[in-house]
Amino acid sequence: MDVLLALLAGVLAAAGTYLLLWRSLLRMLFGVILLSNAANLVLLVAGRTMRAAPPIVPEGMAAPAAAVANPLPQALVLTAIVIGFGLVAFAFVLAYRTYTTFGTLDPDALAAAPEALPATDADRGPNGRPAPPS
Amino acid sequence: MTNLLVLPLLIPLLTAVAVLLSGRWLWLQRLWSLLGAAALLGATGTVLTVVWTDGIQHTQLGAWPAPFGITLVADVLSAVMLVVLGGMGLAVLVYALGSVDVELENAGFHALYHLLLLGVAGAFLAGDLFNLYVWFEVLLITSFVLLVLGGERAQLKGGVVYVVINLVASLCFLMAIGMLYGLAGTLNLADLAVRLPALDAPGLVTTVAMLFLVAFGIKAAVFPLFFWLPAAYHTPPVAVAALFAGLLTKVGVYALIRVFTLLFTQDVGYTHTLLLGIAGLTMLSGVLGAVAQTDVRRILSFHIVSQIGYMVMGLALFTPLALLGAIFYVVHHIVVKTTLFLVGGIAHRIGGDFELKNLGGLYRARPWLAVLFLVPALSLAGLPPLSGFWAKLIILRAGLEAEAYGAVAVAVAAGLLTLVSMTKIWNEAFWKPRPADRPLAPTTWSMARLIAPVVVLAAVTLTIGLHAEPLVVLAERSATELLTPTAYIEAVLGPEGAPPPTAVIPH
Numbered sequence: 001m002d003v004l005l006a007l008l009a010g011v012l013a014a015a016g017t018y019l020l021l022w023r024s025l026l027r028m029l030f031g032v033i034l035l036s037n038a039a040n041l042v043l044l045v046a047g048r049t050m051r052a053a054p055p056i057v058p059e060g061m062a063a064p065a066a067a068v069a070n071p072l073p074q075a076l077v078l079t080a081i082v083i084g085f086g087l088v089a090f091a092f093v094l095a096y097r098t099y100t101t102f103g104t105l106d107p108d109a110l111a112a113a114p115e116a117l118p119a120t121d122a123d124r125g126p127n128g129r130p131a132p133p134s
Numbered sequence: 135m136t137n138l139l140v141l142p143l144l145i146p147l148l149t150a151v152a153v154l155l156s157g158r159w160l161w162l163q164r165l166w167s168l169l170g171a172a173a174l175l176g177a178t179g180t181v182l183t184v185v186w187t188d189g190i191q192h193t194q195l196g197a198w199p200a201p202f203g204i205t206l207v208a209d210v211l212s213a214v215m216l217v218v219l220g221g222m223g224l225a226v227l228v229y230a231l232g233s234v235d236v237e238l239e240n241a242g243f244h245a246l247y248h249l250l251l252l253g254v255a256g257a258f259l260a261g262d263l264f265n266l267y268v269w270f271e272v273l274l275i276t277s278f279v280l281l282v283l284g285g286e287r288a289q290l291k292g293g294v295v296y297v298v299i300n301l302v303a304s305l306c307f308l309m310a311i312g313m314l315y316g317l318a319g320t321l322n323l324a325d326l327a328v329r330l331p332a333l334d335a336p337g338l339v340t341t342v343a344m345l346f347l348v349a350f351g352i353k354a355a356v357f358p359l360f361f362w363l364p365a366a367y368h369t370p371p372v373a374v375a376a377l378f379a380g381l382l383t384k385v386g387v388y389a390l391i392r393v394f395t396l397l398f399t400q401d402v403g404y405t406h407t408l409l410l411g412i413a414g415l416t417m418l419s420g421v422l423g424a425v426a427q428t429d430v431r432r433i434l435s436f437h438i439v440s441q442i443g444y445m446v447m448g449l450a451l452f453t454p455l456a457l458l459g460a461i462f463y464v465v466h467h468i469v470v471k472t473t474l475f476l477v478g479g480i481a482h483r484i485g486g487d488f489e490l491k492n493l494g495g496l497y498r499a500r501p502w503l504a505v506l507f508l509v510p511a512l513s514l515a516g517l518p519p520l521s522g523f524w525a526k527l528i529i530l531r532a533g534l535e536a537e538a539y540g541a542v543a544v545a546v547a548a549g550l551l552t553l554v555s556m557t558k559i560w561n562e563a564f565w566k567p568r569p570a571d572r573p574l575a576p577t578t579w580s581m582a583r584l585i586a587p588v589v590v591l592a593a594v595t596l597t598i599g600l601h602a603e604p605l606v607v608l609a610e611r612s613a614t615e616l617l618t619p620t621a622y623i624e625a626v627l628g629p630e631g632a633p634p635p636t637a638v639i640p641h
Binding site: 080 | 264287290301302
């Protein structure tokens with residue numbers, strides 16, 4: 001089981017990296033999602049999967065009677081999933097705003113786009129010269 | 135006083151809540167914000183005093199003993215960084231009150247600002263790797279929003295690069311954490327420091343170390359992972375850029391120092407030699423990038439990269455003197471770089487532009503501004519008697535003692551080129567005559583809020599330069615603590631240093 005999950009994490013990471021290399025912001029973000037799932041799986045496998053009792057201490061005892069499953073990776077993964085969800089949601093909104101502003105999601109086209117719009121007549125200085133691009 | 139360490143986290147959090155509850159009453163938001171920043175400075179100052187007199191402090195949240203619970207630890211390095219955080223938080227906030235648009239303030243600027251401080255403070259206090267990750271994410275998500283707050287074209291453009299690259303860095307960090315947990319069965323820093331040497335798997339540990347190097351290297355903006363920084367740091371409002379420039383990359387440097395002194399010290403010949411090469415290339419590429427720029431903020435952004443190189447060089451040399459120098463350098467750099475960004479903002483307010491060719495004549499028109507620029511600029515370049523001189527001197531001396539002559543040569547060359555860049559800003563913005571068609575904005579009383587923090591920060595630089603001993607003593611003690619981690623381990627895990635066995639992991 002561990003080996004299978006580890007291989008799955010590897011496949012996800014490879015696919016995520018492949019998508020990150022695309023010249024499209026949307027595909028890059030899909031790549032980030034796959035990578036984040038790969039990272040979550042790594043966390044889960046790191047705690048080793050096993051068939052064991054739930055980690056509950058019986059009443060009146062200080063420690064569980066027999067071997068129990070490791071609860072920590074699940075806590076870590078839950079935290080990581082929530083954080084990853086928030087970050088990815090923000091990234092998608094940012095990508096949407098970028099698309100509505102620049103009309104493209106190609107990183108090269110974005111890099112070439114001017115940072116300030118050409119000055120309109122109202123923005124011109126007292127001598128009528130447009131503001132230089134920064 | 136075991137709950138003292140919670141204060142630097144609780145104060146920014148409560149401030150952010152209070153600001154959010156203030157609704158549309160801007161004066162109330164500002165009042166809470168100022169009070170919160172002042173209280174944070176006070177609390178961090180107390181933490182430093184306590185750590186200095188009583189040694190390393192730690193808090194087990196929920197009273198679960200380490201390594202099972204969530205641990206907050208403050209050694210001298212953490213405490214010094216916290217105080218610098220408090221100082222910068224207050225100074226930049228005063229500047230922001232006079233410079234950030236009212237619309238942005240109403241859009242949640244103050245709450246985000248304090249949540250950012252919360253994330254940075256948490257990162258400095260975290261006693262285990264997963265909490266370090268969580269605090270990194272807290273500061274990351276708030277920095278995303280602060281970076282694009284306002285939604286200008288330039289901000290979106292820089293923001294996209296910043297967000298995607300930092301997301302990848304976070305995922306590297308998370309995977310590294312997973313693998314380290316799989317290897318050692320614990321994430322508590324002190325516990326890891328005990329277990330990793332006993333693991334007898336140096337190859338695997340070094341592999342994980344490289345993942346951490348990439349993750350923190352992106353955050354710290356080292357070569358060749360720094361390209362997001364000059365793409366983004368010149369776009370947000372000046373106050374935000376100043377805080378980012380001063381603090382955020384240094385959180386990455388702090389994390390590098392922490393893991394490469396406490397955890398990954400078994401194969402120093404490989405890891406720290408690699409760090410030394412990275413340091414040299416970072417210094418050079420940053421400073422050469424700056425030479426090609428003509429926008430004040432872009433020049434300063436590239437200089438952040440080159441200065442990070444000096445700090446990493448201090449870590450890479452891995453001698454007591456070099457670590458002392460690295461810590462001194464971090465503190466000096468945070469103060470100086472923040473000041474320079476703030477001065478750039480004032481020059482923009484008066485001269486109307488960040489572009490050098492459109493500036494000019496500021497020395498004749500506003501000599502006080504010229505002085506305020508010259509102090510941090512010469513300090514950055516490392517001229518005596520300013521703080522940067524001592525920072526560079528210590529690093530160079532450590533380099534000579536360790537016989538890393540190549541790195542020393544690169545550091546000296548980068549220092550000279552820094553001076554070239556600063557001279558360029560001086561010549562263009564201050565010395566050359568004013569372009570005839572560009573009138574200067576008048577200096578008004580409302581600008582006092584911009585000028586006061588700059589004056590204070592410049593005075594701090596000057597004070598560190600003229601009276602460097604207190605900071606050297608602080609840095610020396612934290613360097614000693616970093617190189618002999620037994621004190622750290624004993625403080626967290628108890629005097630015997632041998633932790634109770636964690637859950638057995640079947641192989």
